[in-house]
Amino acid sequence: MITMDDIIREGNPTLREVASEVSLPLSEEDIALGKEMMEFLKNSQDPIKAEELNLRGGVGLAAPQLDISKRIIAVHVPSADPVAEPTLSTVMYNPKILSHSVQDACLGEGEGCxxxxxxxPGYVVRHAKVTISYYDADGQKQKIRLKNYEAIVVQHEIDHINGVMFYDHINEANPFSLKEGVLVID
Known part of the structure; x- marks a missing residue:
């Protein structure tokens, strides 16, 4: 089981590396890692388990954050309705952004990691909409279109497999300046 002790922190060189593609068909090891990453996210969002295991809440996790330089990300975005299914819950192997909107977006509260x-502090400006291709745990190629919050979460995790940290996107001179037309998501 993955805990906060398994997650490397900024300054570790693995977070700045471009991660390696995962070979297909997927190995049992890579499938198991994806399942463990998803389990961590679900546990981190469960108030009782999170407290019991001392986990910080997260909606996304990338293999490089576990000091594993592979192109694997897990995302688990809960619905605003507590009884509804998550709006996005998947493990993506070798995810790629195929296309994106001209419009940019950012989270009003900024991002964390x-x-x-x-x-x-500061706005992390990303694409408002993205089309992503990836392989699922069964080795099937998938294509998904995401917008707003879900798009931002996946872009944050894809950044991790490319050696990019969220704060690299913040305007150093003026962290809260935005170009006209940027969608601010609350």
């Missing part, structure tokens, strides 16, 4: 133990 399980590998960053500090507040980093």
């Amino acid at each position: 399980l590998s960053v133990d500090r507040e980093v």
